[in-house]
Amino acid sequence: MVRWIVGGLVATVLGVACGGKAVVDSGPGVGGAGGTSSTSTSTSTSTSTSTSGTGGGIPPACQVETNESPPHAVQFQFVNEGPETLYVRETCILEFNVTACADDYDAPLALTDQCSLDCIDEPTGCIDCGACPEMGLAVGPKDDVLRPWSGVVYTFDTNAVGCDCHYTHDAPAARYRVSIPVYATEDAAIFNEPPSHIAELDFELPPSPGPIWVPINP
Numbered sequence: 001m002v003r004w005i006v007g008g009l010v011a012t013v014l015g016v017a018c019g020g021k022a023v024v025d026s027g028p029g030v031g032g033a034g035g036t037s038s039t040s041t042s043t044s045t046s047t048s049t050s051t052s053g054t055g056g057g058i059p060p061a062c063q064v065e066t067n068e069s070p071p072h073a074v075q076f077q078f079v080n081e082g083p084e085t086l087y088v089r090e091t092c093i094l095e096f097n098v099t100a101c102a103d104d105y106d107a108p109l110a111l112t113d114q115c116s117l118d119c120i121d122e123p124t125g126c127i128d129c130g131a132c133p134e135m136g137l138a139v140g141p142k143d144d145v146l147r148p149w150s151g152v153v154y155t156f157d158t159n160a161v162g163c164d165c166h167y168t169h170d171a172p173a174a175r176y177r178v179s180i181p182v183y184a185t186e187d188a189a190i191f192n193e194p195p196s197h198i199a200e201l202d203f204e205l206p207p208s209p210g211p212i213w214v215p216i217n218p
Helices: 188-192
Strands: 003-006 009-012 021-024 074-079 086-089 095-102 126-129 132-139 144-149 152-158 162-172 174-184 196-205 212-215
Touching: 003 126, 074 196, 086 174, 086 188, 132 144, 132 188, 196 212
Parallel strands: 074 212
Antiparallel strands: 003 009, 003 132, 021 126, 074 144, 086 132, 095 174, 152 162, 174 196
16 A cells, blocks of 8 residues: 655645656746745754754764764664564655754754755756655565665755755764654554654764664564
8 A cells, every 4th residue: 555645635646756856937036836844944054063064062972083074874774673574654765763962862853855955056946846655664574674874964944036945964973863663554654653663773973884783673
């Protein structure tokens, strides 16, 4: 079973392929169709001492010493070590969160540009995003799901013509936490019901060589 979601509404017809982007000419000074989300704003691209690219120092307990330059790319390997098939939720991308120690693991970092324009580009129009399927991805016993994170995060604003746009920041070397909702049934994942549990793991950037192993079974 697969559902499609557009702007929070379930749909059965697509105007643009899943996760696709179409530029809509907004005209001078007129906002067109925007991106999918805009929950925080920033006009700064400084990342030297920030956990999310928005400024602020890293507390000593959250610091990680390294000579490596960012971005620090990561591979998360979500592994089912239990005897029962479990499910995770996917809507164009796998739904998991990364939070920062420096933020007391509070607000999830924005790991994608959320189908928005780059704020530093000359504005020519807004992006009309395609629909995403709502899926329950099965993870059988001893099976796993591998997903990358580029090691960059995003903050959001609106550009001169009123379109949603983003700034890109390198996530600095520090301590972080990855968490993923886990569901007992496919339908529970598809319809975004309360998960059976949340699997989480603390990790550091830059990571050790190889994927970060994240058990998702209870």
